C-alpha cells in the first residue's frame with residue numbers, strides 16, 4: 001500500500017509521514033517511511049547514475065531565475081520518478097508492504113503549470129509510468145504557518161531555510177522573502193486543492209497548533225479504515241479515495 005503525504009513546501013510532510021509510518025502495523029514488515037530522493041538498494045553503477053540525476057534536479061545551486069524553463073525541469077523530474085518506480089521495491093505495484101512517502105510528483109506538476117502555460121494534460125502524461133498511490137493525504141497548511149515554523153515568525157527579510165524556488169523567485173515573486181513565499185505558495189496551494197478535488201485525495205486542514213502526532217493519529221486511523229477494503233476486490237482504490245475525501249483534525 002502506497003500512502004503519500006502531499007502539501008506546500010514546509011507544510012510538515014516529512015515530519016508527518018515518519019509519524020504515520022510509526023503508527024501503522026504491517027504483517028509484511030515494518031512500514032517504510034521514504035523520501036522521493038531515496039534510491040534504495042542498487043548496484044554501484046545504478047546508484048552512480050541515479051545520484052547524477054538526483055543531484056541535477058535537487059542539489060545543483062539554483063540561480064535567482066530559471067535559465068532552463070519549466071519543461072526542462074519537469075522532464076528531468078518525470079525521468080527521476082520513472083526510474084524510481086523500478087529501483088525501489090517498496091514502490092513496485094505488487095509490493096505487499098506499506099510505504100509512506102513524504103511528497104510525490106504532484107507539487108512539481110503544480111509548480112510547472114503555474115510557471116509556464118504548458119498543456120496540463122501533457123505535463124500529467126509524463127508521469128503515466130509512475131504508480132498511483134492508494135491514498136494521498138493533502139496537508140492543507142496555510143503558507144503563513146509553514147513560513148513561521150521554518151523561518152521564524154518575525155523573520156521576514158531573510159529566506160530562512162527556504163530555497164529561491166520555494167520563495168517563488170523563478171515565478172516573478174520579487175518582494176520580501178516572507179511575502180513572496182506566502183503569495184507563491186498560496187498559488188501552489190490552490191493548485192494542490194484543485195488536484196485533490198479532481199483526484200479524490202483526503203484533505204486535512206489542521207489547526208495551526210495541531211501537533212504532528214495528532215495529525216498522524218488521524219491519518220493512521222484513516223489508513224486503517226481503508227487498508228482492509230483496499231486489498232479486497234470490489235471498489236477501486238480511486239473510488240475508495242473519493243469516499244475518503246473530507247476534512248480532518250481541527
Ligand SMILES: Nc1ncnc2c1ncn2[C@@H]1O[C@H](COP(=O)(O)OP(=O)(O)OP(=O)(O)O)[C@@H](O)[C@H]1O
Pocket residue numbers: 007008009010011012013014015016102149150208209210211212213215
Ligand atoms: N504540526 C506541526 N506543528 C508544528 N510544527 C510542525 C508541524 N509539522 C511540522 N512542523 C515543523 O515544521 C517544519 C517543516 O516540517 P517538514 O520538514 O516536515 O515539512 P516538509 O513539508 O517536509 O518540508 P519540505 O517541503 O521543505 O520538504 C519543521 O521544523 C517541523 O518540525
Ligand SMILES: Cc1cn([C@H]2C[C@H](O)[C@@H](COP(=O)(O)O)O2)c(=O)[nH]c1=O
Pocket residue numbers: 057058059062069070071073074107108111112115165166170
Ligand atoms: C518545473 C519546476 C521545477 N522545479 C525544480 C527545481 C528544483 O530543483 C526542484 C525542486 O523540487 P521539489 O520537489 O519542490 O523540491 O524542482 C521547481 O522548483 N519549480 C518548478 O516550477
